[in-house]
Amino acid sequence: MPVQKVNDSSDLDAKVPSHLQRTSITSLTMTSEPSHRCVKATVVHKGPVISCAQKDGIKMLRAEIKEEDPLQRTAEHTSINVIFFGTLAKDFSQSARQGDVVLLADFTIKKSPSFLRDKLHPCQLEMDGQDACVYVCPSAAPSHGPSSSEAKYTYVPLNDLKPKTVVNVYGVVTFFKQPFPSKGSDYCSTLKITDQSDVKVGCNIFSKKLEDHPVIFRVGDIIRLHRFKTDMFRDSMSLLNTFGWSTVTFDGTIDSPVVPRTSSKSFHFGESDIRTVEELRQWAANQSWISKDLTVSLSLVKPGMYFDLTCQLLAKAVMDSRCILLKVWDGTKCQHPLLKVAVASDALEGESTVAKDRMNLTANVLVYDNHLEVARDLKPGTFLQLYNLHALLQRAPDQQPDQPDHLSFHLHGGTSYGRGLRSLPVESPALQSLKSVLEKHVDLDEYDEVNDGTLLEIWYTPPEAVVLPNDEETEADTGPSYTVLTCEHNTRRLTLARVKRSTPPLSCHVRARVKKYKPQQLYQCLKLFCSNCKTMEDVPDDSAVAKVFRESAKDNQACDEQWAATSSASSREPGRTISMHISRDMVGESSHMQLIFVEGTTLDEICVLSRDYKNLVPVRSVNGRMTLMDLTAPFLFSGDKRCYGCKQCSVNTFQNPVFTGVETWDEQAVAKALGVQLMQYRLLIQFELEDQTDTLEAVLWENAEKFFHVSAVDASGSQDLQDKIQTVMDTIQPPDSSLEERPLLDLCLSVYTVKDNDRNKVCYQITNTEIKEE
Numbered sequence: 001m002p003v004q005k006v007n008d009s010s011d012l013d014a015k016v017p018s019h020l021q022r023t024s025i026t027s028l029t030m031t032s033e034p035s036h037r038c039v040k041a042t043v044v045h046k047g048p049v050i051s052c053a054q055k056d057g058i059k060m061l062r063a064e065i066k067e068e069d070p071l072q073r074t075a076e077h078t079s080i081n082v083i084f085f086g087t088l089a090k091d092f093s094q095s096a097r098q099g100d101v102v103l104l105a106d107f108t109i110k111k112s113p114s115f116l117r118d119k120l121h122p123c124q125l126e127m128d129g130q131d132a133c134v135y136v137c138p139s140a141a142p143s144h145g146p147s148s149s150e151a152k153y154t155y156v157p158l159n160d161l162k163p164k165t166v167v168n169v170y171g172v173v174t175f176f177k178q179p180f181p182s183k184g185s186d187y188c189s190t191l192k193i194t195d196q197s198d199v200k201v202g203c204n205i206f207s208k209k210l211e212d213h214p215v216i217f218r219v220g221d222i223i224r225l226h227r228f229k230t231d232m233f234r235d236s237m238s239l240l241n242t243f244g245w246s247t248v249t250f251d252g253t254i255d256s257p258v259v260p261r262t263s264s265k266s267f268h269f270g271e272s273d274i275r276t277v278e279e280l281r282q283w284a285a286n287q288s289w290i291s292k293d294l295t296v297s298l299s300l301v302k303p304g305m306y307f308d309l310t311c312q313l314l315a316k317a318v319m320d321s322r323c324i325l326l327k328v329w330d331g332t333k334c335q336h337p338l339l340k341v342a343v344a345s346d347a348l349e350g351e352s353t354v355a356k357d358r359m360n361l362t363a364n365v366l367v368y369d370n371h372l373e374v375a376r377d378l379k380p381g382t383f384l385q386l387y388n389l390h391a392l393l394q395r396a397p398d399q400q401p402d403q404p405d406h407l408s409f410h411l412h413g414g415t416s417y418g419r420g421l422r423s424l425p426v427e428s429p430a431l432q433s434l435k436s437v438l439e440k441h442v443d444l445d446e447y448d449e450v451n452d453g454t455l456l457e458i459w460y461t462p463p464e465a466v467v468l469p470n471d472e473e474t475e476a477d478t479g480p481s482y483t484v485l486t487c488e489h490n491t492r493r494l495t496l497a498r499v500k501r502s503t504p505p506l507s508c509h510v511r512a513r514v515k516k517y518k519p520q521q522l523y524q525c526l527k528l529f530c531s532n533c534k535t536m537e538d539v540p541d542d543s544a545v546a547k548v549f550r551e552s553a554k555d556n557q558a559c560d561e562q563w564a565a566t567s568s569a570s571s572r573e574p575g576r577t578i579s580m581h582i583s584r585d586m587v588g589e590s591s592h593m594q595l596i597f598v599e600g601t602t603l604d605e606i607c608v609l610s611r612d613y614k615n616l617v618p619v620r621s622v623n624g625r626m627t628l629m630d631l632t633a634p635f636l637f638s639g640d641k642r643c644y645g646c647k648q649c650s651v652n653t654f655q656n657p658v659f660t661g662v663e664t665w666d667e668q669a670v671a672k673a674l675g676v677q678l679m680q681y682r683l684l685i686q687f688e689l690e691d692q693t694d695t696l697e698a699v700l701w702e703n704a705e706k707f708f709h710v711s712a713v714d715a716s717g718s719q720d721l722q723d724k725i726q727t728v729m730d731t732i733q734p735p736d737s738s739l740e741e742r743p744l745l746d747l748c749l750s751v752y753t754v755k756d757n758d759r760n761k762v763c764y765q766i767t768n769t770e771i772k773e774e
Helices: 009-014 087-095 271-285 354-358 369-376 429-439 453-460 496-501 542-553 603-609 667-674 704-708 719-732
Strands: 003-005 037-046 050-052 058-066 079-085 101-105 108-111 123-127 133-137 166-181 187-194 200-207 222-233 236-250 306-320 323-329 363-368 383-394 406-411 420-424 483-485 506-518 526-529 536-538 564-570 577-583 596-599 616-622 625-628 636-638 641-643 680-683 685-690 695-700 745-756 759-767 769-771
Touching (some): 009 133, 037 079, 037 236, 079 087, 087 133, 166 200, 200 222, 306 363, 306 506, 323 369, 483 745, 496 506, 496 695, 542 603, 603 616, 603 636, 636 667, 641 667, 745 769
Parallel strands (some): 079 123, 200 236, 596 616
Antiparallel strands (some): 037 058, 037 101, 050 058, 058 079, 306 323, 306 383, 323 363, 383 406, 383 420, 526 680, 685 695
């Protein structure tokens, strides 16, 4: 049996075969010779047995072991991950448990893929051979039954934390951010906790699944963290989740039920946990910082405040791609008149709010940017907690000078100061006071059933449909238009002067002519856009791309990959060889099904090759291993199309390429196989529009392809399509023409705000508009 048990630690040393030489974990490196060596350590964590897809479904188990040698206590990397495969995984799962001392022999040493995340040893041990064996010395049996949490977990006070250890802790939340997308593929939660020691510790949690993140509603909640790694960051102790981590949170209100909040289906929770939560509640209630709860009611909101709001969602509407309107209330009446945001009745999801609006009970919250993902999934009737909501005074459309400004509410983009929103469960103790207030207004619901068509028409008529003096069309604005509108907005056309006076966000119709546009060189309007990090950049010109190819081909030594079949050809330059590599799995397939890696070529040469081969990936050799070129160059040539990757978001690795199971190699499939974040081609043009009342700058961006009836990615490789765009531009602004000679354009404009150096900037974008097809 590859896993053998011994009675105690002394027997462990005595029964180890003499040919095995013990080595320390800290001395292990990638170049260490593992033959006839063994390591002795304590099991810190043991994971479940799972199937490994990369090894044809073979069973595997991951464990963490830690060396307990007193001489190594101050050394780094005393803990290491161990991967057991096959029968060893099953036997180890049945024979070993947390706290047991184990001795591992005849292992292999591999690079740890999780080193940067878990901060354990940079190597990992793999037990996957006939000679691999494990000796297990059981730890002392616990004094309580197996279901007792006291028998399984020890909790460390925050002032006793030591760096480079894996711990379990309890704490009171003093600050938190809702999960937000990290630069990688995970979501990140950030929080700070404290306990009776009054020491504050930061904590970062990374996980791909939102439901795995801690469910924190407010400062003062209690949280339990299991298997978190301690480390020093900027001279302060911090915690980071490691393998097998888990969290459980509790409401921090004294005398409220001790109900765990977690997505885990199995977790330990006993009497000692209840006592710990209640002790932390009592202690936190007497702390000065706990009284600084930023949650206030609408009746107490003042202009300029940043505050948290507990409320109920009545209705919502999508304003545009950057903004969603949430109509909420908390049953209290704001002291300032509230800004009414114009929304078409058919665009509103949820109940009518007419009666509540008239009584100044409805707050219109505009949600932006990274918070849209959560806002889209909200259902009317849901209870919400909004964090770091901003109250601003704004002038309503058509507001008289002697009238007071109206109060608006904005949930700006970003996560600073914990900014965000989340839904609250109906049974949450935090909702008790809110529900009692809302019940006092139950009679309002019957008044919301308004049957007076005139009232509804007035109430839901967007402000932009109201025509002010000097805002009506003039005779000069009449005549045929070169464009058509594709939206369903039933609003009267506005002048540009009227649009510039309106309060964003809104959508409206205008009729104007193009005074000028940029860039004048239309090839510069083609951009590369990363949907992950929102980076936008110019398409590199051929001279920059050719330079990357020349540098990569210089002194290049052909790489040798076991997974690839290679053929070579001489280039026109003496001493330079062109190598073409293809996965052995693809040999024999048609050229359109193959993915070919080309090495040692120039830009001109790969462009010639791309006429005969559909998918060419330019590569270079580094220390004999294949890697992509600098992503200034395309990572894929597909006929006339060139595909670029984002430098910030791409992994760019050939460590373990997988080329099987793909039916069609398009740019998405190639990017995924190579670890590249594919950049999208976009068209971007800025127009200066002019009518009889004013001028206005608007961008054509998200709607550009529909506007020109041209795909940006197709235009990148087609001179005919580029000429089509130029023809359109020459039509709407003929060379050497006066403004009056240019055609009228009916345009749908989206008006919105963006942050610019901490100030709100009003922007205009052309949407839902197309050039008339002849």
